[in-house]
Amino acid sequence: MYSDALTAARRCKVGATDQCGATAAPKLEGCFVNCLIPVNDNSVVNQLKTEWTQAHCDVAGRPIVCPAIACLPPKGICQSPADAGDGGGLCVNQGLATQ
Numbered sequence: 001m002y003s004d005a006l007t008a009a010r011r012c013k014v015g016a017t018d019q020c021g022a023t024a025a026p027k028l029e030g031c032f033v034n035c036l037i038p039v040n041d042n043s044v045v046n047q048l049k050t051e052w053t054q055a056h057c058d059v060a061g062r063p064i065v066c067p068a069i070a071c072l073p074p075k076g077i078c079q080s081p082a083d084a085g086d087g088g089g090l091c092v093n094q095g096l097a098t099q
Helices: 002-010 043-054
Strands: 011-013 022-024 037-039 076-079 088-093
Touching (some): 002 022, 002 037, 002 043, 002 088, 037 076, 037 088
Antiparallel strands (some): 011 088, 076 088
16 A cells, blocks of 8 residues: 555656655665655655554564665656656656666
């Protein structure tokens, strides 16, 4: 459910203004959940994350050992996938975008 909502949140229109300015967690559990990725609309994914946390699903009782890696602040751009012909794109981190 979260994965589908995140994909929808990342949808954008290439060339339009005010795209990919919001952020969201890339997943609900595991390492790097606090490393944010650019999205176009984070309202649904933020609601799902809030419900997940309020239900205490984030503390399942097993410790997770994660590497000490700092998260870079995201800078989102709307990029068209190679196979998209409709002007639709996905928000990606500008530092990680492919040309």
